[in-house]
Amino acid sequence: MNDFWQQCSTLLEQELPSQQYQTWIKPLSLLEFDIEASTLHIAAPNRFKLDWVKSQFSSRIADLARDFCCKPMVVHFVLDPKVARRANGATMAGSVDSASVQLAAAADLTAQITSLNSTTSETSIGQQKNSAAAGSGWSGSPLTNHESSGAPERSKLNPVLTFENFVTGKANQLARAAAIQVADNPAVSYNPLFLYGGVGLGKTHLIHAIGNQLRQQKVGARIRYIHAEQYVSDVVKAYQRKAFDEFKRYYHSLDLLLIDDIQFFSGKSRTQEEFFYAFEALVANKAQVIITSDTYPKEISGIDDRLISRFDSGLTVAVEPPELEMRVAILLRKAHSEGVDLSEDVAFFVAKHLRSNVRELEGALRKILAYAKFHGREITIELTKEALKDLLTVQNRQISVDNIQKTVADRYGIKIADMYSKKRPADIARARQIAMYLAKELTQKSLPEIGELFGGRDHTTVLHAVRKIADVRSKDALLNRELHVLEQTLKG
Structure with missing residues (x-):
């Protein structure tokens, strides 16, 4: 059992950016590995991570399990038993540890860039x-x-x-x-x-x-x-x-x-x-x-x-809008500086729904803290939904995959139908990949959901598009500017 999970973790660490691996995969643990029953149970430290890993990484983990066991395996994701026994309010200790890991990973990468610039x-x-x-x-x-x-x-x-x-x-x-x-x-x-x-x-x-x-x-x-x-x-x-x-x-x-x-x-x-x-x-x-x-x-x-x-x-x-892991780290650090124990579940919930900028995140956190203090209640996801009700309503109606497809098609001079078709000319394929990337970055849709909205494509196709555009964006100033314009257009 340990051999499989060690091999699986190592492969995922090689495939994923450091910060994603540290945030999503490293906190997981393998509870049960039953080759005869063709099942394995993986535990996540909180409900948000459980849902996210299940939607984003379950297929890849199942593929790795199949390769290891030489037969199909069914992957079950469960809440860590130790966490499940706790009350709804999480302690700050786990949050700070997780935030530290995220910040350390980002700091390491920044140090490498700084070192590279210094060396050259x-x-x-x-x-x-x-x-x-x-x-x-x-x-x-x-x-x-x-x-x-x-x-x-x-x-x-x-x-x-x-x-x-x-x-x-x-x-x-x-x-x-x-x-x-x-x-x-x-x-x-x-x-x-x-x-x-x-x-x-x-x-x-x-x-x-x-x-x-x-x-x-x-x-x-x-x-x-x-x-x-x-x-x-x-x-x-x-x-x-x-x-x-x-x-x-x-x-x-x-x-x-x-x-x-x-x-x-x-x-x-x-x-x-x-x-x-x-x-x-x-x-x-x-x-x-x-x-x-x-x-x-x-x-x-x-x-x-x-x-x-x-x-x-x-x-x-x-300077780009912060990614999910960074938004969580910002919220946890800000809450810590205010002397507030903010659970990781709440931080992930806010970060998932508010994507635009740091100022918006900090404003949302202040609203949550004020709401909790006024009502004399503990900060939970339910309270957070109440405190941010108006803001979440605006966010949820702002950007849709349909709107992204129309905006990208108009920008690159292709038909909306090309977004769903199987056509593969370079100009159409590139625009389609950009639309998939923006759908992943700007909406709450999972990879399978995005694939379905692009003509029933497999989630691995969407994942490939997202990674490819993200990689090219980091190296190509022209594409980065184009994406910046598209993002600003979609955000109104």
């Missing part, structure tokens, strides 16, 4: 580090007289937003790795660093984390975090007060400029011109520039081409 540029970084520190603005000298009349006010970094409390997952691991590289080697690794993605995905958190780390490493460093709208306001005030020399002196003398939501520069030609001069001066002085936007640089309307070319000269990284 180790020589150049080592040669440039000292000269950059000596010959640039990284002298550590404080700003002088920047508070005087007409000069912009200095923005304060939010000290709460650090790398240590940034929850990492597949959706943001590259962005975090790049941010750490920049914090360790300002104006050497990537300049500018441009992070883009939808609202509430952690872009602002990351750039504050960079600023906070640099402030600790280089006391007195001249750092400014500013929202693009505030920068526009600074430009206007400089004109009104006839203080443009001071404005330029201030911005051109920074060591680190963090500018958030640069899409607000759209159509503001004078602001763009001043920012262009500031950007040129900062880069020439070996100062670091970090920019965020809700859109890929070339897709921001109303921005001068020369600015777009400067954005493209550094590193551009997408």
Whole structure:
């Protein structure tokens, strides 16, 4: 019995991404393995994981059991007997352990990316580090007289937003790795660093984390975090007060400029011109520039081409909506920071139904906590459904597989019927795979259910499509942008 489960686990670990394996397969245990009866019983630690593993992995486990026993085997999933004997309210211990495993897996992968980036540029970084520190603005000298009349006010970094409390997952691991590289080697690794993605995905958190780390490493460093709208306001005030020399002196003398939501520069030609001069001066002085936007640089309307070319000269990284495991980790960590014991079942329930961004997750958690406190009740799935009733209703009617199929078909110029047909021309097959991928990412449908909605295809076909598109997306910037546009269109 142990030989089979060890072999099965090893094969699944090789097939699945690390975070999926750690979250879904590793917590399982084999209770019974009866070759004569052709059955095996696998225990899951909670009801949510039981249902998820059953819908997503039962066929694969059954295939592995058949190969091991040389005959068909029936797989039964049950709730772990120890868990079944407990009361409905789970303790925080299991949740924290599981979240730690998830976060550790993501952290390991991020560390590998960081290590890879460090290795590829180790020589150049080592040669440039000292000269950059000596010959640039990284002298550590404080700003002088920047508070005087007409000069912009200095923005304060939010000290709460650090790398240590940034929850990492597949959706943001590259962005975090790049941010750490920049914090360790300002104006050497990537300049500018441009992070883009939808609202509430952690872009602002990351750039504050960079600023906070640099402030600790280089006391007195001249750092400014500013929202693009505030920068526009600074430009206007400089004109009104006839203080443009001071404005330029201030911005051109920074060591680190963090500018958030640069899409607000759209159509503001004078602001763009001043920012262009500031950007040129900062880069020439070996100062670091970090920019965020809700859109890929070339897709921001109303921005001068020369600015777009400067954005493209550094590193551009997408921050994607968090995947399921990451959403669970975010909820568990946030609840823990609030001193609340949130069961893993509740965290998975919320994460499964709310998919868009971190801000929405944290808002939902606050609503649950307030509802439970007001009613003096324990936080269970039933209470969670009551607390989030309106939000869940909106989410459930937002995106359907049918809508995904129509949107993708329209985007790639194929017929809706091609989504269900057996046709295999490359353009049709690719669009169909993209639609399957989006159905998996944006709806609550299981793989078999998605397959049925795509002309009765087997769930393994859907799984192959999902994995293929996810893999290509991580390597192909063009496809990543296309998927980003489709996701934003579907989410309205």
